Amino acid sequence: MREQILAALSQYGSPALFAVVTIASIGVPLPVNLLLIVTGSLVAQGVMPLWLAIALASAGSILGDQIGYAIGRWGGTALVSRFGGMLGGPERLAKAEAHARRWGGPGVFFTRWLVTPLGSVINFTSGISEYPWMHFLLWDVLGETLGAALYIVLGRIFSDRVLALDAALGDFTWMILALLAAVVLGWLLWSRLHRP
Amino acid sequence: MQRPPRLLILVVAFGVAIAGTFIFAFKAGRHARGLHVENEPIRPWMSVPFIAHTHHVPAAALYHAIGLEPEPHDRRPLKAIARQQHRPLEDLVRDLERALASAGHTHPAIEPPGGPAP
Numbered sequence: 425m426r427e428q429i430l431a432a433l434s435q436y437g438s439p440a441l442f443a444v445v446t447i448a449s450i451g452v453p454l455p456v457n458l459l460l461i462v463t464g465s466l467v468a469q470g471v472m473p474l475w476l477a478i479a480l481a482s483a484g485s486i487l488g489d490q491i492g493y494a495i496g497r498w499g500g501t502a503l504v505s506r507f508g509g510m511l512g513g514p515e516r517l518a519k520a521e522a523h524a525r526r527w528g529g530p531g532v533f534f535t536r537w538l539v540t541p542l543g544s545v546i547n548f549t550s551g552i553s554e555y556p557w558m559h560f561l562l563w564d565v566l567g568e569t570l571g572a573a574l575y576i577v578l579g580r581i582f583s584d585r586v587l588a589l590d591a592a593l594g595d596f597t598w599m600i601l602a603l604l605a606a607v608v609l610g611w612l613l614w615s616r617l618h619r620p
Numbered sequence: 621m622q623r624p625p626r627l628l629i630l631v632v633a634f635g636v637a638i639a640g641t642f643i644f645a646f647k648a649g650r651h652a653r654g655l656h657v658e659n660e661p662i663r664p665w666m667s668v669p670f671i672a673h674t675h676h677v678p679a680a681a682l683y684h685a686i687g688l689e690p691e692p693h694d695r696r697p698l699k700a701i702a703r704q705q706h707r708p709l710e711d712l713v714r715d716l717e718r719a720l721a722s723a724g725h726t727h728p729a730i731e732p733p734g735g736p737a738p
Contacts, residue, residue, distance in 0.1 A: 430663075431665040434670060435700070469669060587660050592655065595645075598640070602640035606634060606640075613630050
């Protein structure tokens, strides 16, 4: 799949870029970060202008995110009422929704470009928790534009080292996720040990 | 069977997360050092101009090496070129490798088609 996607980008350029980032943002696991880095390399080779690459990548991602949000908002309730028990019951779900509302904005923003593996899940949970759509859209536009610009510009700078750059950024993202998990678990552990 | 206490699960999960942080930090650092390595492997999705760019050689030299006339807008991946020329991809990659070597570049590794993901 990965080879076909990159071959399509190499051969067809911007339409392939837009299609792949849209599908990936809905939740299909595709190598988007590598795709954006390779796009940066194509920009450096003069295949497409930088502004167009960033605009298309951002627009595709935002469109896919909105679809994910809509699925969560209008299809999520049915899923929750059916599988809610498996997720800890209505009380725990209400708590999770409250958290999603409270951290919604920064949660949406940082999962667009820093902890990208969580992006699709956040789209879905934002929809389920009925996080205000205008707020979601605003954070989404900011995060996706920054994310697209960041990866494409890095790809442009390291245009002859795309595979090494993708590997480094991939591991960096997982390091951030592991660090976040360590902070949350450490806090839980600390509060459990210091419970009166 | 008795379930392990929640505190133990929490301690183990915390340990795994800490270990994961260090492992991925180490791996990211190692890959970042790889950014200074001279050349990248050739992959089936790459086009001839893309390979020329990543190896800093003229695309025309690579096109001639695989028996094609240079075309500025030809972005076909190697896989498509091999299919059109009715020859195995490995054959095409070998010709490109020779052309790059004669231009003074050597490869750290040539990935086979569908080779391991980085």
